[in-house]
Amino acid sequence: xxxxxxxxxxxxxxxxxxxxxxxxxxxxxxxxxxxxxxxxxxxxxxxxxxxxxxxxxxxxxxxxxxxxxxxxxxxxxxxxxxxxxxxxxxxxxxxxxxxxxxxxxxxxxxxxxxxxxxxxxxxxxxxxxxxxxxxxxxxxxxxxxxxxxxxxxxxxxxxxxxxxxxxxxxxxxxxxxxxxxxxxxxxxxxxxxxxxxxxxxxxxxxxxxxxxxxxxxxxxxxxxxxxxxxxxxxxxxxxxxxxxxxxxxxxxxxxxxxxxxxxxxxxxxxxxxxxxxxxxx
Numbered sequence: 128x129x130x131x132x133x134x135x136x137x138x139x140x141x142x143x144x145x146x147x148x149x150x151x152x153x154x155x156x157x158x159x160x161x162x163x164x165x166x167x168x169x170x171x172x173x174x175x176x177x178x179x180x181x182x183x184x185x186x187x188x189x190x191x192x193x194x195x196x197x198x199x200x201x202x203x204x205x206x207x208x209x210x211x212x213x214x215x216x217x218x219x220x221x222x223x224x225x226x227x228x229x230x231x232x233x234x235x236x237x238x239x240x241x242x243x244x245x246x247x248x249x250x251x252x253x254x255x256x257x258x259x260x261x262x263x264x265x266x267x268x269x270x271x272x273x274x275x276x277x278x279x280x281x282x283x284x285x286x287x288x289x290x291x292x293x294x295x296x297x298x299x300x301x302x303x304x305x306x307x308x309x310x311x312x313x314x315x316x317x318x319x320x321x322x323x324x325x326x327x328x329x330x331x332x333x334x335x336x337x338x339x340x341x342x343x344x345x346x347x348x349x350x351x352x353x354x355x356x357x358x359x360x361x362x363x364x365x366x367x368x369x370x371x372x373x374x375x376x377x378x379x380x381x382x383x384x385x386x387x388x389x390x391x392x393x394x395x396x397x398x399x400x401x402x403x404x405x406x407x408x
Contacts, residue, residue: 129172134343136404137208138168142374143401144204144408148220150394155221155229158384159275160201162306162341162369166273167205169346174354176268179210181238189268190257192242194250195275195304196230197386203227206239208405217408248281250274251301255291258299269357272301277309280318285330291362292331300353302365305340308382323366333361340369375400 129137141164149155171177175189193202200220207214212226219225226235230245242253254272261268278284291299303323307314314320327334333356337349346367353363371385372378375397389397 131343134168134172134347137172138164138343139374139401140403140405141168141201141204141208143398143403144208144217145200146375146389146394146397146401147407148200148203148217149388150391151218152221153388155200155388156197156386157200157375157388158308158371158378158382158386159195159198159304159306161375161378162371162373163198163273163304163367164201164374165341165343165346166302166304166367166369167201169343169350170271171205171209173347174350175271179238181211183241185241185257185268186264187266187268190241190254190261190270192250192254192257192270192272193231193244194254194272195247195278196244196250198275198304199227199229199231202231202239207408209239211239212237214406214408247275247278248283251284251287251291254299254301255287255296258296259294261298262296268298269354270299272299274301274303275309276303276305276307276320276323277314277317279303279320279323280314288327288330288332288362295360296362297358297360299362300350300357300365301362302367304369305366306369306371308371308385310382310385312382327364331361332364333359334364334366336366336368338368340367341373 145160149157177188220227221229226237231240232243254270258270339345356363378384
């Protein structure tokens with residue numbers, strides 16, 4: 128297991144990757160990527176049981192499905208730095224004909240990517256299918272999914288939530304990136320989500336909250352607690368309270384950086400706030 132400092136160093140390097148990737152092609156989504164950085168770090172460095180000898184079946188492995196596919200920069204960085212493909216390939220982000228498209232795709236066979244995502248609302252349905260397949264095959268592994276809070280404005284999410292509880296899919300842990308912001312403003316302004324905890328409880332899920340969603344230790348304990356609640360007849364929902372743009376001060380506290388790239392000067396400032404720790408690509 129990595130030390131807390133090693134995990135912090137890893138996540139700091141991931142922040143550098145995110146802002147450099149988006150800046151290089153003047154395109155991408157840094158805000159949510161930065162906000163979910165620590166979650167991905169803990170998930171792939173501490174919690175999930177997986178092999179970097181990747182195949183789509185994933186038998187006897189924990190599986191992860193990214194539903195809010197626009198935060199691909201953080202996903203690609205963590206996959207590369209976890210050994211799924213060369214870190215140098217991050218330099219191909221969003222370039223024509225490469226494997227690292229703006230939203231994850233499967234047709235180029237990028238290791239670690241199990242579904243094409245970006246059309247919001249569908250990831251939980253796919254994760255449910257994978258989780259049920261594991262149960263039918265006697266595979267005790269866990270399926271994880273991640274969703275944006277604005278994504279919960281999609282009706283398919285709630286169909287999936289009802290199905291998961293009704294069919295007792297208790298090897299599924301779905302995390303909500305609860306930063307209360309989306310591309311057009313706050314979720315309260317666009318379409319209020321109400322009491323998400325009460326909603327998921329009413330749908331029959333087990334729910335836990337990680338109030339410090341950018342704190343390494345809090346996420347570590349929260350994900351381990353969620354894992355301990357699987358296999359008990361209910362799917363598990365984590366409400367992860369994050370800060371969009373976390374770790375880059377001028378990107379925090381606003382929805383403006385949901386899908387905006389930094390200028391040359393802004394990139395330099397962001398990198399100063401996150402000194403190199405593991406080596407840039």
